[in-house]
Amino acid sequence: MVLAILLLVVTLLSVISVIRQLKLKNVFALGFSAVSALAFGFFSIMTIISELTG
DSSP: OHHHHHHHHHHHHHHHHHHHHHHHTOHHHHHHHHHHHHHHHHHHHHHHHHHHHO
């Protein structure tokens, strides 16, 4: 469960980075931030579901 919480914190930081990069209009950093938010978000949600069901 600790891993899921850590992944969720990284996801939240990535979402904050997406918002900041939208304001700065930095497309390259926006792309990396969006991809990391999607990847870490997916893994955090799947880890939470796995811990709760298994």
